[in-house]
Amino acid sequence: MSFNKQKHIRYWRMCANILPDAYQSSDASRMFLGFFIVAALDLLDVLNNPDLEKPIISAEERQNWIDWIYSCQVSDREGFRGFTGTNLTDRRNKDNKQWDPSNLPNTFFALIALLVLGDDLARVQRQKCLSWLPRLQRPDGSFGEILGPNDEIEGGRDLRYCCCAAGIAYILHDPAGKPYRPVFNEERLIDYILSCQDYNGGYGESPLREPHSGLNYCAIGTLELLSRLPGPASQRAKDALGCQDGCIRWLLERQTTVLYEEDPDADDGEEEEEVAAAAPSFANSPMYYSEPTTTAGFNGRDNKIADTCYCFWNTGALAMLRSLHLADLPAVRRYLLEKVQHMIGGFAKGPDSPPGESAPLPAIVL
Secondary structure (H helix, E strand, C coil): CCCCHHHHHHHHHHHHHCCCHHHHHHHHHHHHHHHHHHHHHHHCCCCCCCCCCCCCCCHHHHHHHHHHHHHCECCCCCCECCCHHHCCHHHCCCCCHHHCCCEHHHHHHHHHHHHHCCCCCCCCCHHHHHHHHHHHECCCCCECCEECHHHCEECCCCHHHHHHHHHHHHHHCCCCCCCCCCCCCHHHHHHHHHHCECCCCCEECCCCCCECHHHHHHHHHHHHHCCCCCCCCCCCCCCCCCCHHHHHHHHHCCEECCCCCCCCCCCCCCCCCCCCCCCCCHHHCCCCCCCCCCCCEECCCCCCCCCHHHHHHHHHHHHHCCCHHHCCHHHHHHHHHHHHECCCCCEECCCCCCECCCCHHHHHHC
């Protein structure tokens, strides 16, 4: 089965206009969903392609999206909110601003979406945003999500926030080519990340937590953004941080041919039905050899089935560790194209599931 580009374009174009009612509970995360939609359209080369006879996305519509993102910039210009529903407009004051805070991950997604849309970030208050970042960093090096009452850091100690903070700093660093200056305590952040690495090589949400592919990607991505991974692109290269060989091994162990959950009603002791012997054929002859075809996705944790989004989180981390060639990529593509590519466009979380928002984008990348 091949990649059905036109169906995927129609699917994502539909998502840009209206989402199914199942996404009503995610209304406060519109920035997150919007980023995935914009990024998918860009990967499909229809967001700003002058060679198209009839543009899929008009320049006016693209500008409207940019303006909407800026409408989510909090009035103090420190960061962005997830949607306009919490915008207090001119009624915002020091007593109620806690209900409309700048949000770390939404700021990250807003900046990336603006760049994908071709915006120059001229309306972003870089210095205010960069001065806000260190106020979200805890003494242990981790980052929170928002600043609550009395500027208290709220939100879990989560590697996702660490990656968002590093990404914002990377995007908003001085564009004039001046020497890089850290805007927060990078050494404490790195120490915190390394403390999240488990004995088997993967990184968990926080110290002593089970490794998880998405969080592992955030750990490796943060180190990459801070130029702390070995490789020719590193300008401030140091020795490899953490047990990188162990992490690579753990990532490769995530590739699995287990695509379906076991039926809990199945009787393990039930005898298998007898299958009639197949008629003799050349393919069954000992003189014939055919390389077995494997279909394999990736899971996020030990003893889990394959899930579309982890195809990206795992291969993305392997790519940053310069080890992508060690994965069975043809098997992953077969999984994506033959098992989870949906008939209406988009990709599903797993076989026999409807297409989603966060799952299809990683599939398009691969």
